[in-house]
Amino acid sequence: MNQIDTLSVNAIRILSADAIQKANSGHPGLPLGCAAAAYELWAHHMNHNPANPKWENRDRFILSGGHGSMLLYSLLHLFGYGNLSKEDLMNFRQLDSKTPGHPEYGHTVGVEATTGPLGAGMGMAVGMAMAEAHLESVFNKENYPVVDHYTYVLGGDGCMMEGISSEAFSLAGTLGLSKLIVLYDSNRISIEGSTDIAFRENVQERMQAFGFQTITVEDGNDIDAIGKAIEAAKADTEHPSFITIKTQIGFGCPAKQGKASAHGEPLGVENVEALRKNLNWPSEEPFFVPEEVYKNYSEIAEQKAEVEAAWNVMFAAYCEEYPEMEALWNQYHNAKAGEALKDDAGFWAKQEKPEASRAISGRLINYIKDVLPNLFGGSADLAPSNKTNMKDAGDFSKEDRAGRNLHFGVRELAMAAIGNGIMLHGGLRAYVSTFFVFSDYCKPMARLSALMGVPLTYVFTHDSIGVGEDGPTHEPIEQMAALRAMPNFHVFRPCDATETEAAWYSAVTSEHTPTALVLTRQNLEPMAGSSREALKGGYIIDDCEGTPELILIASGSEVALAVHAKETLAAEGQKVRVVSMPCMDLFEEQSEEYKESVLPREVRRRVAVEALGSFGWDKYTGLDGKIIAMESFGASAPAGLLFKKFGFTVEHVVEVAKSLK
């Protein structure tokens, strides 16, 4: 390695160690071990422009081992991304800093994805590579490879142990995503010690079995070897590549390198000193970086800018030659494109006959797909049940990149991560789907959707004990509360077509919040009072005159139950209001005045009805109301019998309502 490369690599190490030491918190092991590989990649292979981090055709880089955030922050600082200053590094892990403990998308310029939960980055990288491959097929013309970039992801043993990486990589191999390049930081150390205690598998053979090309770099500090490996990865246009880089955790710090203790705690003041000496660092001053190092990074950044400049020239010529493609490009990249549905009467069609909300959703997906040509999604092997297939839109595969239907296989967790990756890539509007009960499997990645503010759409069908014969393993109970409890996540459980339309409209127009649609297997009758007020999350769907004596609140299939119960009660002279609450999250976002107008504080006789767990409904029923919901797991039987068994009948709602003092 020449001197400037050596200094540039060590600058990453020194900045990382210093920042972690100053914070007295953080993970030095990865930045020290991977500094050389990351430098080689970012400096000599990746197409990126620090001056324009949002350039559409940049190569993507995800740090799947998000605990190594200082590696990324050091690179972003040295390359001059988003003016990430030395002071920002000094504020690592401090309140309101640009440098939080784990990289956060939307928080720090240049961070492509929020990582930290291990393996998540692997799944998101696969999603990005899928987006790239599809967009290539949509946009590229002869001599105009306007979409043509790689997706790199760096992770370690922990990422490889997590099941999500097997799920995602098995799919990546099946799809032959040759522009996906995985860098495996193989240091054989995990928090509890040597990976021998839990991880003796042959990782390379696993990856070959998935359909990856595998390449091994014996010395993680040998940037020539790393460079050759990356070139070999790019040269394989049939398979994704997996580069095993044998590293030493905490490299350069004599007392810590190769040890588990290097992973997740500061090296200690003396050890940082020893690191500096051992690396022959030219200064003892913390955070010192030689001017020549900044100069080197800045020169590289200028070269990188030229790559984008050349692309811009090509893209301008492309737009001139293919104005229709420019228009399409703009449509694909317009986050507000879904608003075209706002006054689209075809979309907001009235429901004529009883129909399951999953079937209604299936029709809507097929409507939306024509309005939004960048709609791209599918199911974890349940498309016929989830009704998520886009007709005549093809199947995305190794052989057909133009296909828009995604087949995730039975891999719910990777599916959600991939959905996030597709959305993060830009240019596409993704949805993913499975049974609602299996939202549990998606949850860790749904949380990342919410945390990143990525408006991915989740289509969850088979929404309650209405599942019927499949029984309790397939009947969601607590899933509703789990999702409602999550910040920045909208969960819709619509009662009919109008509300399903509102739910889909909300989903495809959302800019920073993911949406879950929770849909029935069984038929729903059209509700006379349903309306676009559903976009407020909760609204009066059936009212009495004057102030109600009783309010029935319900969602989804139980709204009809509430309306019918009201009929009975009204016939007996009671003043009853029915509130449909398809989305608690959106209702909570409304003004206090609006909420008071729907649920006046003074009316305390309230009954909530929902064929899912009761947890959380007290918010609206208070200490004086009652909740008709599930207090146990479900059972296996025809759905009608289950609704009866568990008290979801008009008679029972009436009875409970009357029992309120």
Next chain:
Amino acid sequence: MNQIDTLSVNAIRILSADAIQKANSGHPGLPLGCAAAAYELWAHHMNHNPANPKWENRDRFILSGGHGSMLLYSLLHLFGYGNLSKEDLMNFRQLDSKTPGHPEYGHTVGVEATTGPLGAGMGMAVGMAMAEAHLESVFNKENYPVVDHYTYVLGGDGCMMEGISSEAFSLAGTLGLSKLIVLYDSNRISIEGSTDIAFRENVQERMQAFGFQTITVEDGNDIDAIGKAIEAAKADTEHPSFITIKTQIGFGCPAKQGKASAHGEPLGVENVEALRKNLNWPSEEPFFVPEEVYKNYSEIAEQKAEVEAAWNVMFAAYCEEYPEMEALWNQYHNAKAGEALKDDAGFWAKQEKPEASRAISGRLINYIKDVLPNLFGGSADLAPSNKTNMKDAGDFSKEDRAGRNLHFGVRELAMAAIGNGIMLHGGLRAYVSTFFVFSDYCKPMARLSALMGVPLTYVFTHDSIGVGEDGPTHEPIEQMAALRAMPNFHVFRPCDATETEAAWYSAVTSEHTPTALVLTRQNLEPMAGSSREALKGGYIIDDCEGTPELILIASGSEVALAVHAKETLAAEGQKVRVVSMPCMDLFEEQSEEYKESVLPREVRRRVAVEALGSFGWDKYTGLDGKIIAMESFGASAPAGLLFKKFGFTVEHVVEVAKSLK
């Protein structure tokens, strides 16, 4: 295949097809495709005694593809398990039947585990094999292999696509669990069609990479080949075995075999007729089984009973020769052994100084390990942080089966499934551990703990924004609501040592409910008013005289905050009660009188404080109270600053309390 074997195999097919047809619901594909393999295994290889399904040394069989439940029910019926009658099969998937849609542990005699969520059975099987290996090392003496059985698990492409199977099998290979034998029903069909669309990997090579012996049976109806494969699997005493059995989904039904449509819907009346003809079935009457078939199964069952009888003789001699081992055996197999801690002053030690509840828990684990020698558990690579290591108890590994500390690697989902499998096996008391935020990864299997009534203990540390610098990816918010909302699951968030002791006591004495302990990273001060009343879930920890004007309710680290806020308010003359609510689930199980005594309905000025999501607290605060909780994700900063930033200060609690009318 001789005639009686052929008839016996086809009886499984006919019963399955008939039951599914009668229910007009179910999954015929697997039972038809796997009938021969299952028959060969159960008839000619597995040690089991239909007359005593709880024989401790039986071979275990888990149907990981739980949708194929009729395969299992047919076998249980034909072998005479638990008097599962033909009528029971006729009631397949009907209300309150013994034959629900998916196999349910504790519901149908002979079902070893609840399955349905794909891959779950694979994880549980690994847990059973680990339990067997450990118990071997504890109990076996020369000439007395009292623990010596295999664990078989049957699953298909869906199970293999799920990440949990990679997690579990990578660990199984590392541990060299040679008595684990996986039967892979390889039919290359999934719900959305050919597995080519999403699953082109080389499954055998993946399994070899994990450290499995792999064997392939080319024809799933060739019971001789299947038998030889099982023998070869048993012969390998170094590696677990993976037998790929090439099957045809829906075998025997001309219109359906080899097609996705055979998977999850009844064959149809005509196709069931065609199946009967095609298999040369001797009767057209639904559910007809020839007497000679029953006779064959019953003769096999008698032979199987002799195997147990021989074991019983050996076990009696063992007990005579080793009376201390008999006592130990009884202790291991006594679900109530944990009650020994009830009046154990060493266990219920008083807290002297500020200490994190994770550290307190670590001490308790090390106390319990001596009282309960069958305590067996560990962490998903976070033991040093979770404080779950049992000192001087060894590490369970391929080389040391006697070790009691488990190293799961970074595999939370498989960990929870394995924990379930260990508990289902019997003889051991398991715990599993990770950061609380990663309970999300465990959740699908935690749900199975709850559904099966398996009292697995989950140790979840780093319980709130108290995580601090690691930031929002590592700070739980909605996880508390997600677990509280789940039926039959106890979640404890203790405020000090006394409550942590209560939580652990509750966990290790629970017979049918799993327990999660949600523990702090940061120190907690001992609370003067804490007591074993915590076992009631919620109790008055600090009271005023007479009826309170205000009730403060809190859990965990916020109890101290509430107590200090009370001091301020009391000094100003307010009558304030503080309720500690370490476990909402247990509180809800108390009598109405008790609940009313703690939270009198008439007292409406209530404030709940918890540094997690607010969702669900309205149950106790009602429409007139307030909640001080998280309404967003957390942030990266020192924990003290985060508590302040998000309003968890005495001043803020006082201010909110005063704002209540």
